[in-house]
Amino acid sequence: MDIEYFRNFIMMVDSQTLTEAAKRLNMVQPALSAQLKQIETNYKADLIITHRGGRRIELTEAGQLFYRRAKDIVRLADELKHEVQGVAQGEEGTLRISITPGAVNGFIDTYLQPFTKENPQFRSIFSEGNVDQQAEALLNGVSDIGVMNEPIPRGYLFELLTIRYRSLSAVMSNQQQWLKKPLQPLTIEDLAGVPLCVTRSLATRLESFFRERGLHQDIRAVCSTNLFAMHWARRNMGIAVIMGEPDEDTGIGLTTMPIATEEIMGAEHIYTVKDRKLTTIAQKFCDFIRERN
Numbered sequence: 001m002d003i004e005y006f007r008n009f010i011m012m013v014d015s016q017t018l019t020e021a022a023k024r025l026n027m028v029q030p031a032l033s034a035q036l037k038q039i040e041t042n043y044k045a046d047l048i049i050t051h052r053g054g055r056r057i058e059l060t061e062a063g064q065l066f067y068r069r070a071k072d073i074v075r076l077a078d079e080l081k082h083e084v085q086g087v088a089q090g091e092e093g094t095l096r097i098s099i100t101p102g103a104v105n106g107f108i109d110t111y112l113q114p115f116t117k118e119n120p121q122f123r124s125i126f127s128e129g130n131v132d133q134q135a136e137a138l139l140n141g142v143s144d145i146g147v148m149n150e151p152i153p154r155g156y157l158f159e160l161l162t163i164r165y166r167s168l169s170a171v172m173s174n175q176q177q178w179l180k181k182p183l184q185p186l187t188i189e190d191l192a193g194v195p196l197c198v199t200r201s202l203a204t205r206l207e208s209f210f211r212e213r214g215l216h217q218d219i220r221a222v223c224s225t226n227l228f229a230m231h232w233a234r235r236n237m238g239i240a241v242i243m244g245e246p247d248e249d250t251g252i253g254l255t256t257m258p259i260a261t262e263e264i265m266g267a268e269h270i271y272t273v274k275d276r277k278l279t280t281i282a283q284k285f286c287d288f289i290r291e292r293n
Contacts, residue, residue: 006070093281098134098143102226144282150201158271166244166266168259173236185260195238197221
């Protein structure tokens with residue numbers, strides 16, 4: 001099926017009506033309706049729920065799946081075009097990486113920057129997401145490598161390239177009232193009874209740490225990214241416990257302190273899909289990561 005059919009279906013959904021989509025695509029509506037009918041015939045499924053007199057597009061469950069996959073197909077087709085053009089112009093190819101937002105700085109400093117010095121002629125495409133989104137991106141071929149702060153679901157489908165352990169940090173508002181005289185560095189025991197926002201990968205281990213020592217834990221929020229935890233701390237709703245240092249300048253109003261502990265460490269896991277044939281540049285990067293273990 002022509003790639004334009006996928007593009008046009010995406011436009012139908014995003015425009016919410018066939019009339020508006022036809023205008024944006026500079027097509028007549030009957031031609032666009034015929035494309036939709038051909039797609040449904042080809043895939044033997046109804047993709048759109050039609051209501052008598054209804055104007056807005058509503059997707060069936062199959063339509064929602066087709067919409068998601070169509071966006072993946074179009075993205076990959078566009079990336080392939082750029083990759084082929086880049087190789088023809090002397091580039092080594094494109095490296096596609098999905099990553100947890102809080103891992104960006106450490107990943108670039110530890111792996112990508114030194115690799116780029118040895119292999120300067122390639123292009124990187126980054127997408128951010130949580131562990132579930134990254135697993136889907138890897139399996140769908142949207143990403144070559146995933147960098148996440150917890151073990152990946154269905155780990156038997158993936159190859160673990162490395163684990164990088166990281167210390168913890170506490171991020172707090174300058175107006176916080178729980179630690180009367182903040183120490184440098186803090187200990188986890190100092191945070192007993194303090195309202196905390198923690199990332200999902202740390203929540204269970206912190207709860208166990210407090211429980212085993214008979215300390216009161218007050219984890220008020222569990223989130224998927226350092227950025228969310230820092231926003232929570234900025235509003236002075238408690239103290240955020242994150243893995244590593246913040247990837248961005250915390251800005252005015254926040255203080256970051258290291259947490260002194262070797263009993264709880266954050267861990268960044270780097271995966272690729274097991275037994276998948278990778279592009280030359282992606283394979284070189286995977287080998288580079290393994291060699292740095």
